[in-house]
Amino acid sequence: MSLLEVDRIDSFYGDSHILFGLDMRVERNEVVALLGRNGAGKTTTLNSLMGVVRPRSGTVTFDGEAIQGRPPYQIARAGMQLVPEERRIIGALTVHENLKLAALTAPEAWSFDRIYDTFPRLAERRRSGGQDLSGGEQQMLAIARALIRNPKLILLDEPFEGLAPLIVKDLVRICGELAAAGQTFVVVEQNVAAALALATRCYVINNGHNVYEGTPGELRANKEVMSRYLGV
Numbered sequence: 053m054s055l056l057e058v059d060r061i062d063s064f065y066g067d068s069h070i071l072f073g074l075d076m077r078v079e080r081n082e083v084v085a086l087l088g089r090n091g092a093g094k095t096t097t098l099n100s101l102m103g104v105v106r107p108r109s110g111t112v113t114f115d116g117e118a119i120q121g122r123p124p125y126q127i128a129r130a131g132m133q134l135v136p137e138e139r140r141i142i143g144a145l146t147v148h149e150n151l152k153l154a155a156l157t158a159p160e161a162w163s164f165d166r167i168y169d170t171f172p173r174l175a176e177r178r179r180s181g182g183q184d185l186s187g188g189e190q191q192m193l194a195i196a197r198a199l200i201r202n203p204k205l206i207l208l209d210e211p212f213e214g215l216a217p218l219i220v221k222d223l224v225r226i227c228g229e230l231a232a233a234g235q236t237f238v239v240v241e242q243n244v245a246a247a248l249a250l251a252t253r254c255y256v257i258n259n260g261h262n263v264y265e266g267t268p269g270e271l272r273a274n275k276e277v278m279s280r281y282l283g284v
């Protein structure tokens with residue numbers, strides 16, 4: 053059985069129908085990219101997995117359990133972590149305190165040493181306040197805070213947005229190493245090149261519909277899908 057199976061979900065904001073019978077699956081150890089233009093429904097998809105938005109119909113099965121309709125804290129407890137676009141670092145706490153807080157209620161948290169080995173830059177900045185970090189450091193901390201809880205699945209919402217190309221390259225490398233070590237990710241990105249560098253499989257979403265599924269190589273070769281739905 054797949055780690056995540058999404059079967060025909062419909063999601064709404066009030067009366068606005070955003071996702072239409074969306075299907076997707078994520079196997080263990082995969083990095084699945086969700087691509088599409090602005091407003092296509094990518095963030096709404098992540099929010100529907102995490103329980104921030106409750107799908108009105110359809111099912112979401114995570115590690116064998118039906119989780120649709122459950123609140124986010126229960127879905128987090130089941131092993132899913134969302135790294136939201138706005139990162140939500142606690143500015144008044146240090147890097148170390150942000151990590152400590154995230155690990156507090158995790159039954160099998162990573163050690164701080166393991167986190168700092170993965171993100172040496174965070175080790176250097178461990179006593180710095182969250183508000184004093186650069187954008188790239190904030191994004192590292194946001195990912196580290198999810199990782200320290202030892203989740204089965206991490207959802208990354210636009211992790212590379214607003215970051216300099218060298219920082220993006222570094223983050224792609226770190227996420228790639230985590231994936232090679234077995235971490236499963238779903239990544240939503242506008243930066244198609246960076247997302248495809250990381251992904252093992254991808255979906256393209258358009259107007260709340262899933263319009264394409266394939267490997268990064270297949271998608272790159274499909275000029276029609278690339279230009280029609282991704283503007284590349």
Ligand code: ATP
Nearest residue numbers: 065068070088089090091092093094095096097242
């Ligand atoms: P982006 O890259 O712009 O974040 P996206 O693919 O992630 O794009 P979503 O954020 O999922 O798109 O938005 C899908 C649609 O839902 C858009 O039309 C958007 O305007 C609408 N939408 C998003 N959030 C809300 C909300 N809180 N209330 C009402 N409509 C919303």
